[in-house]
Structure formats: structure tokens, C-alpha cells
Amino acid sequence: MATPTASANGATAVLDAPSHAPDPAGDAELNRALLRSMLLQRRFEERTAEAYAIGKIGGFCHLYIGQEAVSAGAMSVLRPDDYVITTYRDHGQALARGISARAVMAELFGRSGGVVGGKGGSMHLFDARTNFLGGHGIVGAHVPLGTGVAYAIKYRGGDQVCVCFMGDSVPNTGAFHEALNMAGLWKLPAVYVIENNRYGMGTAVDRASSIRDMYRRGDAYGIPNAECDGQDVFAVRAAMREAVDRARTEKVPTLLEVLTYRFMGHSMSDAVSGTYRSKAELDEELKRDPIVQLRARMQERGQIDDAGVQALDDEAKAEVQDAWDFADASPEPGPDALHDHVLVDTTS
Amino acid sequence: MPVLTYRDALGQALREEMQRDDRVFLLGEEVAEYNGAYKVSKGLLQEFGPMRVVDTPITELGFAGLGVGAAMVGLRPIVEFMTWNFALLALDQVVNSAAKTLYMSNGQFNVPIVFRGPNGTALQLAAQHSQAWESWLAHIPGLKVVAPGTPYDAKGLLKAAIRDDNPVCVLEGEMLYNTKGEVPDDDYVVPLGKADLKREGDHATIVTHGKMVLVAMQAADQLAKEGLRVDVVDLRTVRPMDTEAVYASVRKTNRCVVVEEGWELCGVGAQVVDYVQRDCFDHLDAPVLRVHQADVPMPYAKQIEKLAKPDVPKTIAAVKKVLYLE
Ligand SMILES: Cc1ncc(C[n+]2csc(CCOP(=O)(O)OP(=O)(O)O)c2C)c(N)n1
Numbered sequence: 014m015a016t017p018t019a020s021a022n023g024a025t026a027v028l029d030a031p032s033h034a035p036d037p038a039g040d041a042e043l044n045r046a047l048l049r050s051m052l053l054q055r056r057f058e059e060r061t062a063e064a065y066a067i068g069k070i071g072g073f074c075h076l077y078i079g080q081e082a083v084s085a086g087a088m089s090v091l092r093p094d095d096y097v098i099t100t101y102r103d104h105g106q107a108l109a110r111g112i113s114a115r116a117v118m119a120e121l122f123g124r125s126g127g128v129v130g131g132k133g134g135s136m137h138l139f140d141a142r143t144n145f146l147g148g149h150g151i152v153g154a155h156v157p158l159g160t161g162v163a164y165a166i167k168y169r170g171g172d173q174v175c176v177c178f179m180g181d182s183v184p185n186t187g188a189f190h191e192a193l194n195m196a197g198l199w200k201l202p203a204v205y206v207i208e209n210n211r212y213g214m215g216t217a218v219d220r221a222s223s224i225r226d227m228y229r230r231g232d233a234y235g236i237p238n239a240e241c242d243g244q245d246v247f248a249v250r251a252a253m254r255e256a257v258d259r260a261r262t263e264k265v266p267t268l269l270e271v272l273t274y275r276f277m278g279h280s281m282s283d284a285v286s287g288t289y290r291s292k293a294e295l296d297e298e299l300k301r302d303p304i305v306q307l308r309a310r311m312q313e314r315g316q317i318d319d320a321g322v323q324a325l326d327d328e329a330k331a332e333v334q335d336a337w338d339f340a341d342a343s344p345e346p347g348p349d350a351l352h353d354h355v356l357v358d359t360t361s
Numbered sequence: 362m363p364v365l366t367y368r369d370a371l372g373q374a375l376r377e378e379m380q381r382d383d384r385v386f387l388l389g390e391e392v393a394e395y396n397g398a399y400k401v402s403k404g405l406l407q408e409f410g411p412m413r414v415v416d417t418p419i420t421e422l423g424f425a426g427l428g429v430g431a432a433m434v435g436l437r438p439i440v441e442f443m444t445w446n447f448a449l450l451a452l453d454q455v456v457n458s459a460a461k462t463l464y465m466s467n468g469q470f471n472v473p474i475v476f477r478g479p480n481g482t483a484l485q486l487a488a489q490h491s492q493a494w495e496s497w498l499a500h501i502p503g504l505k506v507v508a509p510g511t512p513y514d515a516k517g518l519l520k521a522a523i524r525d526d527n528p529v530c531v532l533e534g535e536m537l538y539n540t541k542g543e544v545p546d547d548d549y550v551v552p553l554g555k556a557d558l559k560r561e562g563d564h565a566t567i568v569t570h571g572k573m574v575l576v577a578m579q580a581a582d583q584l585a586k587e588g589l590r591v592d593v594v595d596l597r598t599v600r601p602m603d604t605e606a607v608y609a610s611v612r613k614t615n616r617c618v619v620v621e622e623g624w625e626l627c628g629v630g631a632q633v634v635d636y637v638q639r640d641c642f643d644h645l646d647a648p649v650l651r652v653h654q655a656d657v658p659m660p661y662a663k664q665i666e667k668l669a670k671p672d673v674p675k676t677i678a679a680v681k682k683v684l685y686l687e
Contacts, residue, residue, distance in 0.1 A: 096434065129467035139466035146433055147466065151457050157423045158458060161430020161438075168386070168412055168436060191423025198418070354468040355502050357526040 041316040045325065047089060047246050048311065051081040051304050052329040054105040057114055058277075060333050061104065061121060065281050069341075070121045073150075074135040077105035079276035082303035083208055084109035086249025087176060090257050096166075098146040098159040099178040101136035102208075106178060107148075112140045114336035119343045126343030130350060152213075153179070153186030156205070160192040163201035167264070174260040176204045176253075182213030184227045193268065197234030202260035204253070205236075205268045208243065210275040215289035231268035243273030244303045247310070274298040362545055368538040370512035371401045374519035375439065377548060379409055382437060385523060388415035388424055389441030389478075398443045399479055399538055425451035425476065429458045432474040432528075439523060442478035445494045445532060451476075452497075459528035460503030473526045477519070479535035480508070481572050481622045482670055488658035493622035495571070496629045498530045499600040505553055506600040508532040510574025512542035514597055517551030525553060534572035554598045556606035562590030565616040565680050568607055568633050570596040573620045573671060580620075580676035591680060599629055604636050611637055615646040616683040620676050625653045647683040652676050 058076045065074055077084070080102075088109040091097070099106050107117050112128055120127030121135055128138050129148075137148040146162065149155035159177030166173050183189050184207060196203050207227050211218050219225060231238030237259065241252035249271060256267035276299060278284050286295050311317045317325075365373070379385045386409075391398045393406040393416040406414040417424040421442065428438035442448040448455065455476055463471045481493045498506045505527055509515040515533065522529035551557075559574060560581050569577045577593045584591055592610040596602060611617050617637055619630035630651040637649050655669040681687040 098430070129465065129469070132467045133465050137465040139462075139469050141466075141469040146430075146470065147462070149458070151453060154426065154453055154458060157426020157454065158430035158433065160423075161427035161432070162434050163430075164427055165431040165434045165436045168431070188422055188426065191418070191420035192426065194418060194420070195423060195427060354464050354466075356505070357463060357471045359524075359526045 043089070044307070044311050044316055047085050048304070048307050048317070048322070049325050049329065050085040050088075050109050051246070051307065052326050053114065053332060054081045054084065054108050055304060056326070056329045056333045057108060057117070057336070058104060060337060062277070062281070064121065064337070070135070071123070072134050073101065074121070074281045075102040075279065076277040077102050077275070079298070079302070080208060080210060080243065080273045081105055082246040082249055082307070083206070083243045083271050083273055086246040087206060087253045089250055090253045091176065092173070094144065095173050096144045096146055096162050096175040097178070098155050098162065098175065099148065100152070100155065100180060101148070101150045102180065103138045103148050104135065107138045107140070107145060110140075110143050110145050112138065112143055112145060114332050115339040116140075118333075118336035119340040122340040122343070123345070124340055124343035125346045125350065126339065131346040132350070132354070153183045153188035155179070156183060156189050156192040159203055159205070160196050160201060163196065163203035163266070164199065166202050167199070172261050174202050174204060174257050176206060176257075178206045178208060180213060181207055181209040181211065181218050181227065182221060183207065184230050185222055193231070193234045193236060193266075196266040197236045200265050202264055203266040204256040204260055205266065207268070207270045208273055209270055210273050212275070212279065212289065214279045214283070215287055217289065226270070228268055228270035236266050236268050238268040238270070240270040240272060243271035244301045244306060246303060246307050274301070362543040364541050365512050365544040366538065367512045367515050367534070367540050367542070368399065368401055370516040370544045371519055371533065372403055373544070374516045374523070375402060375405060376408065378520055378523040379405065379413065384435065384437045385439065386413040386415065386436065387439045387441060388417050388428060390417055390419055390443050392416060392441050397441070402441070421447050421451035422454060425454040426458060428474050429454055429462070429472055432472045433462060433470045437473050437523065439475040439477060442476065444490065444535065445478055445480040446490055446492060448476065448478065448494070455498070455504070455528070455530070456501050460501045463527070464503060471526050472528050474528045475519070475522045475531055476528070477522070477531035478533060479538070480532035481535050482654065482659060483535045485661055485663060485666060486659070487661040491659040493571075493654070495532055495599050495621075496623045496627060499629060499632075503528065504600060505529040505598065506532065507553060507598045508534070508571030509597065510534065510537070510571055510595055512540065512544045514551050514557070514595075516544050517549050518553065518597060520548075521550040521553050524550065529553065532571060537572055537575070540575070551597065554601045554603060556603035557595045557597055558592060558606065558610065559595045560591065560593040562592050563614055564589050564591055565618060565683055566592045566594060566607070566610040566614045567618050567620055567676065567680065568594045568596065569620040570599055570629070571622065573622055576671065576673055576676055577620050580673045580680065583673065583677060584680060589680065589684065602632070602636070604640070607633060607637065608641055611641045612644045615644050617645070617649045618652065618676065618679045618683055619649065620652040620671055622654060622671060625651065625656055628653055647685065650679045650683055652679050
């Protein structure tokens with residue numbers, strides 16, 4: 014990632030340097046954990062697609078396959094007491110944040126053992142234990158919420174950070190503009206991560222956004238901004254590390270644009286390549302599979318061998334199978350769940 | 362007992378709750394340096410500082426959402442809308458974020474937030490600035506909706522709203538801010554979800570809330586001069602609705618009129634009529650009638666604005682009609 018520098022108007026701009034990841038110092042343990050996280054997400058969602066096909070999962074279901082380096086890289090620099098808030102494309106992020114595969118799969122199956130007891134399904138994963146604040150389905154609407162979380166951190170004088178993930182459609186919404194304006198104005202400890210996977214449903218970014226480099230919108234709000242390669246987990250980690258440190262110590266937000274790609278359709282009703290993008294483009298992007306790239310880097314460095322990769326993959330598959338079995342065995346929510354949690358019972 | 366304006370009663374509630382609980386903070390347009398567009402937050406900036414009394418940009422969606430996020434992680438924000446007319450821009454956050462987060466998260470994250478501000482029809486403000494929103498908000502599970510009609514209720518209901526662990530919409534009567542009434546200095550709350558019998562009579566029941574409490578009371582005074590005594594049931598909270606209080610009155614008087622500022626179709630009154638016909642059918646001696654705004658956007662010109670609004674003569678006429686006197 015390029016280094017932010019102070020520009021004339023006081024905002025921080027980013028030098029136009031190609032993004033390249035610094036050497037990850039050969040931390041074999043960390044890299045194994047990253048690979049493990051990404052494999053778990055991939056295997057989990059492959060089985061999710063299978064479960065959807067046979068009717069175990071219903072409703073809207075948006076897969077994250079292809080974007081795993083973003084969640085794995087981003088979560089790896091966070092503390093447990095930091096906050097994460099996100100969109101409906103949330104399975105991979107939930108797993109990377111440490112929510113159990115069992116609870117996520119059971120949620121997709123609409124079972125009481127799900128992370129929100131079957132109330133939310135694919136789009137609304139929430140977990141208080143890991144400060145995972147959802148799982149929001151209205152495009153852009155969670156960005157003010159994440160900003161409010163950052164306001165609360167500042168209000169209390171804490172040094173946590175709120176990371177707010179969003180798709181590339183979001184910077185075009187009013188909610189984004191309103192929220193980032195306040196974050197810039199009040200210097201809130203938030204990291205806004207645009208996962209630019211190049212499409213909002215079937216609309217390519219250049220058909221929706223008046224500018225291509227979305228991170229530059231940060232300049233409009235006096236918010237330091239940068240972009241990075243989202244298929245390279247080290248690049249994501251480096252960019253996130255810088256942004257999170259800035260929020261934690263300098264108490265300023267960052268807008269980070271992560272260039273990634275989704276290998277699957279927008280949702281289960283959308284074929285893998287759809288009519289809006291070419292098979293050739295997809296094939297080209299598949300060559301940059303973030304998992305394949307990480308594995309190759311680790312093998313180059315002698316941090317893992319084929320057998321080691323196989324072992325990690327087998328572990329991930331076993332964890333997903335266990336999650337499936339758990340979800341299958343978990344009871345449906347009972348009728349009393351229908352009226353649960355509409356309001357907190359308070360006698361004021 | 363001290364006599365205060367509705368405005369100062371609300372201000373007192375804010376001040377006392379902010380003193381009591383340092384998680385409570387106020388944000389909105391002009392709440393700090395300007396002392397509030399309607400001066401409800403007068404003096405709070407000086408007392409509590411800019412982190413707790415926050416002037417926001419003109420971004421209803423943004424600052425309402427910011428409040429929801431802060432509430433999810435344990436603060437207790439009070440979001441002031443300059444008027445509820447502008448809150449339409451924020452409705453997505455009120456409905457899709459504030460009201461649903463507890464349910465969507467299966468009880469893990471509650472949203473203890475208050476959305477408050479002036480509501481209802483005003484004087485010659487025309488179509489975009491003169492309208493009542495309670496039926497919109499009351500439609501939404503996960504919200505509580507209150508509409509104080511007196512200074513006493515304004516203080517007590519706002520304090521209860523701030524202490525409630527749920528999202529509460531407080532609809533203040535835009536035309537009530539200067540009205541006066543007795544308001545104790547004490548720390549009291551008016552419980553949410555409890556109606557109040559504002560006046561006792563046995564000939565008919567008027568069910569109302571918010572600014573229309575004033576209209577109903579004036580109508581009741583005039584009816585009394587003709588020997589007609591009415592119950593005035595002030596719902597105080599529109600959601601959840603205190604149906605028992607309504608039933609108790611209707612079962613006594615056997616006649617019912619509902620008075621509200623909103624439009625007819627899908628209005629609060631429509632819901633009251635449904636409850637009453639369902640649970641008091643055998644007690645009714647006449648169809649339940651409604652007084653409400655005409656089915657038009659609010660006009661500016663005085664003469665036709667008056668025609669559009671529910672008022673004392675219309676209320677009196679409706680009461681006489683359910684008594685078969687007209
Ligand atoms: C306000 C709103 N409008 C439309 C939709 C329907 N919708 C859901 S996802 C989506 C595309 C969003 O794309 P993007 O932000 O790029 O995220 P991605 O799906 O690529 O992760 C649309 C249009 C919605 N959920 N909310």
C-alpha cells in the first residue's frame with residue numbers, strides 16, 4: 014500500500030504507487046492461521062451452495078467466495094474488543110471473526126442453534142461475544158451505524174476500533190456520504206473497508222460510480238484513504254494494520270478500498286458468470302485466487318508443504334461437516350420464538 | 362406545584378436524565394449552540410459539553426443511524442429531529458435499524474434510543490411542514506411511540522422513554538411548546554403504555570392523544586355546558602396501546618369518538634375502532650366515529666387550512682352524533 018501524505022487541503026491523499034505487499038516476515042504460524050481461515054470460509058460456502066441447492070437453506074444467500082483474503086487479513090489485525098459491522102455478504106467475515114461454523118451453518122438452516130436462533134438467516138449474523146454487530150441488508154444503511162459505534166468508542170475514551178465493511182455500491186449512497194462526513198468531522202476511530210468486487214448485482218462499478226477510485230472519496234471528507242490488492246492477504250493485512258493503528262492511536266478514520274472479486278454470482282439466483290460479465294474475465298480472475306496465491310507464497314518460503322496444505326484443508330472440511338451435522342440436528346425454533354425479542358421487557 | 366411550559370418540561374427531563382446517567386447524550390440539528398430550533402435543549406451545551414450535546418450536519422439519515430450504532434454498544438442517545446417531517450429521511454434507520462436489531466440479533470443487541478421532536482400540524486406551514494406521523498411509526502413492531510399532550514406528561518413520558526431499553530419515538534406537539542401546566546420538580550416518570558383518563562363523564566368517550574388532548578378537553582368543556590359529560594381517554598402511548606383503558610371507558614359510556622391529527626386511512630383511530638368493535642361490540646349504542654385531518658396535503662391559506670384540521674367544533678359534532686343528538 015502507498016503511504017498517505019499530507020496534502021495542501023489538510024486531507025491525506027495517497028501517492029499513486031502500485032500496491033505491493035511488504036514481506037510478511039515469514040511468520041509461519043500466522044500464515045498457517047490465515048490459510049486455515051480462508052480454507053474454512055471457502056469450504057464452508059461450497060457446502061452452503063450445496064445445502065441451498067437441496068433446499069436446506071432458503072431466502073437470499075450471498076456467497077463470499079473469492080473475497081476470503083479480505084476478511085482473513087482484516088480480522089487478523091483486530092483485537093477481540095474491536096467492533097465489526099457489515100452487510101448481507103457476511104458468512105466469511107463471521108467465520109474469520111471467530112464465530113463458530115456450527116452457529117453460522119445452523120443459522121443458514123434456520124435452526125435454533127443458529128447464531129441468532131434462526132431469526133436472521135444468511136443476511137443477519139450477529140454475535141455479541143465477538144463484537145460482531147451484523148449482518149445488515151439495506152445497502153449503505155449500516156455505515157452510519159458503524160460510525161455511531163466509533164462515536165461511542167470516542168465518547169468513552171476507549172482505544173477500540175470499529176471496522177465497517179461494505180460493497181462497492183455503498184459509496185454512491187447518501188448514507189455513506191453522511192456517515193463519512195461526520196466521521197471526518199469528528200475524527201472517529203473507524204475503518205471503512207470498501208470491498209470492490211467490481212459489481213453491485215449486475216451493475217459494473219464503472220456504470221454506477223462517477224469515479225473509479227472510490228478510496229479517493231475520502232479526500233472529500235478529510236479522511237486518509239488508500240487502496241490495496243484484496244486477493245493478496247498480506248496486502249490486506251498491511252493496509253488494515255496501518256488503518257487500524259491510525260484509528261487506535263491517532264484517532265482518525267481511514268477509507269480503504271480493497272480490490273477483490275467474487276467468483277460466484279451475486280446471490281443464489283444469479284449464475285456464476287451471469288450475463289453482465291464474461292466468462293473470460295472470470296477465468297482471468299480465478300488465476301488470482303487468494304487461497305492459491307497464499308499457498309504458493311508459503312510454499313516458496315518453505316512454510317508449508319503439500320501435505321501440510323492437505324492437512325489444513327481436511328481440517329477445514331471436517332469442521333464444515335461437523336457444522337452441517339450440528340445444523341441438521343439442531344431443532345427448529347419453537348413457536349414461542351416468534352414473539353421473542355420484539356422489545357426488551359422493561360418496566361420503566 | 363411549579364407551572365412550566367411544555368418546552369421547559371421537556372428540557373427539564375433532558376437535563377435530569379443527562380445528570381442521572383452519563384451514557385445519555387443528545388444529538389441533532391441546532392441542539393447545541395442554537396439551544397434547539399424549538400429551544401427544548403436550552404443551556405444543555407453549557408452544562409454537558411459538545412460530546413454530549415452534539416450539533417450535527419443536516420443529515421437525518423446519517424445522524425439517526427449514528428445514534429443507533431452508539432446505542433447498540435451501550436450509549437443512550439437522544440436523537441432530536443428538528444421536526445418529524447424531516448425524519449422521513451431517517452425512517453430507514455428508525456424502522457430497519459432501530460426497531461429490528463433486537464429481533465434480528467435474537468436479543469443480543471438492544472437499541473436504547475429516543476427519537477424525538479415536534480410533530481403534527483402547525484399554523485400555515487403548508488404541505489411539507491404540517492403533518493402528523495404517529496400512525497406510520499405505530500405500525501412498526503419493535504418501536505414504542507408516545508405523544509404527550511400536557512407538560513406533566515411531556516416530562517414524565519420523556520424520562521420514561523430515555524430510561525427504556527427499547528427505541529422510543531417521542532412525538533411532541535409542535536403547537537404545544539408554549540402551553541403551560543403543573544410540573545413537579547421531582548424525578549417522576551409516566552409509564553409507557555398506560556393511558557390516562559384526563560376527564561370523567563358518562564355520556565360518551567373521546568379517545569385521543571398528543572395535541573388533540575387539548576382539543577378534546579376544550580370540546581368536553583363546551584359539551585359540559587350543554588349538560589353532556591364525556592370521558593377523555595388520553596392514550597399517551599400509541600404503541601403499545603392501553604386498550605384496557607379504552608374498553609373500561611367505552612363499556613361505561615357505550616359511545617366512542619376518536620380524535621387524531623393524522624389522515625383517516627390507516628390512522629391510529631382506525632386501529633382504535635377495530636379494537637373497540639372487537640372487544641366492546643355488545644356495549645356500543647352507536648357506531649364509533651372519527652375526527653381526523655381531511656384527506657389532503659395541508660393547504661396554506663387559513664380558511665381552507667381550518668377545514669382540513671380536526672378541531673373543537675368537529676369533535677363536538679361527532680360526540681353529538683354518537684349520542685343521536687344531531
Ligand atoms: C437500499 C437497497 N437497495 C437495493 C437493494 C438490493 N440489493 C441488495 S445487494 C445489492 C448490490 C450491492 O452491491 P455491492 O454494494 O457492490 O455489494 P456486493 O453485493 O457486491 O457485495 C442490491 C442492489 C438493497 N438491499 N438495499
